[in-house]
Amino acid sequence: MLTFAAPRRAKPARHLADLSMAERRDAVAELGEKAFRADQLSRHYFDRLTHDAAAMTDLPTASRDRLAEALLPSLLTPVREIVCDGGTTRKTLWRLFDGALVESVLMRYPERVTICVSSQAGCGMNCPFCATGQAGLTRNMSTAEIVEQVVAGARALAAGEVPGGPGRVSNIVFMGMGEPMANYKAVIGAVRRMTDPSPHGLGISARGVTVSTVGLVPAIGKLAAEGLPVTLALSLHAPDDELRDTLVPVNTRWKVDEVLDAAWDYARITGRRVSIEYALIKDVNDQEWRADLLGRLVKNRLAHVNLIPLNPTPGSKWTASRPEDERAFVRRLEAHGVPVTVRDTRGREIDGACGQLAAAAPEE
Numbered sequence: 001m002l003t004f005a006a007p008r009r010a011k012p013a014r015h016l017a018d019l020s021m022a023e024r025r026d027a028v029a030e031l032g033e034k035a036f037r038a039d040q041l042s043r044h045y046f047d048r049l050t051h052d053a054a055a056m057t058d059l060p061t062a063s064r065d066r067l068a069e070a071l072l073p074s075l076l077t078p079v080r081e082i083v084c085d086g087g088t089t090r091k092t093l094w095r096l097f098d099g100a101l102v103e104s105v106l107m108r109y110p111e112r113v114t115i116c117v118s119s120q121a122g123c124g125m126n127c128p129f130c131a132t133g134q135a136g137l138t139r140n141m142s143t144a145e146i147v148e149q150v151v152a153g154a155r156a157l158a159a160g161e162v163p164g165g166p167g168r169v170s171n172i173v174f175m176g177m178g179e180p181m182a183n184y185k186a187v188i189g190a191v192r193r194m195t196d197p198s199p200h201g202l203g204i205s206a207r208g209v210t211v212s213t214v215g216l217v218p219a220i221g222k223l224a225a226e227g228l229p230v231t232l233a234l235s236l237h238a239p240d241d242e243l244r245d246t247l248v249p250v251n252t253r254w255k256v257d258e259v260l261d262a263a264w265d266y267a268r269i270t271g272r273r274v275s276i277e278y279a280l281i282k283d284v285n286d287q288e289w290r291a292d293l294l295g296r297l298v299k300n301r302l303a304h305v306n307l308i309p310l311n312p313t314p315g316s317k318w319t320a321s322r323p324e325d326e327r328a329f330v331r332r333l334e335a336h337g338v339p340v341t342v343r344d345t346r347g348r349e350i351d352g353a354c355g356q357l358a359a360a361a362p363e364e
């Protein structure tokens, strides 16, 4: 069962991060304030990462409270934080206004900080090896709910709460809960807020943003036309329709050749190298003949293959490939001249790695 349309639910409150600068100015004017207050408020939120009215001392006291109340509602409540890797990997469970739960993961490396964000509460794509997919779709997240995950991480980094000294977010990956291309409008809005320069947005380089998808072909085409140089990651996981129909059920709608054509078009239009994601599952998709087939499909394209050792999920009978099979798979791809990387499994021990986000509420 595939769920493309999210269930209709009450919408989260409107937030500054949902709006373009022009819309913010209108919203501020409607509150009886001068339009330039929108710029001031935006600087507080996107530059200083503050939503605390008391800290906005360049605004008249009465305006501060009115503006913060109307445009900076609290959208995410932290429920639980779990860390590993000496505090440099942290998974946060958030409660949204209606009780829906989502997770995000911050990963600090020596040379970069990546935040993995959710775009939906749950997911409707039903991939059998993914914990989120097994839970079904609760609802789409709003643009501001998506952006807030990054702002919260940026705030923790700036405050020096992540070991390694004060830092900044350099990379954002839409690889948390949800299928970003099934919540297209909110996701594009979030990418714009993330990448627009201050005070419009967070000013993070679009090259540092990766949108990962199971392969909703029309949406990939739309994304290519946005003029945003974000990286596209395509969750392929099998090079043949017979197996991909079962591993990535959306393949019953758009086949391997169609989804790869969309990916190559994306690479041609944007000039960005596409990342082909392939979770290696023992004795399921890790045979050498499949590596060969994958190599033939990807060779001479603006693409690389990112192999992900399967992360364990509850109730799944599948496990990661044997190390020797993984090595053979890599060698086969390299023989075709295809660039290959093997993703690290950061966050595995806190169920914060790829496919493990299920956002269960803690035992009370």
Ligand code: SAH
Residues within 6 Å of the ligand: 123, 125, 129, 130, 131, 174, 175, 176, 177, 178, 179, 180, 212, 213, 214, 233, 234, 235, 277, 278, 279, 308, 309, 310, 311, 312, 313, 354, 355, 356
């Ligand atoms: N819905 C999007 C984005 C979220 S998943 C997508 O599927 O691309 C991010 C990546 O983790 C995807 O490539 C997904 O296929 C992969 N993944 C899911 N479950 C996994 C698991 N158990 N082990 C390893 N990778 C997994």
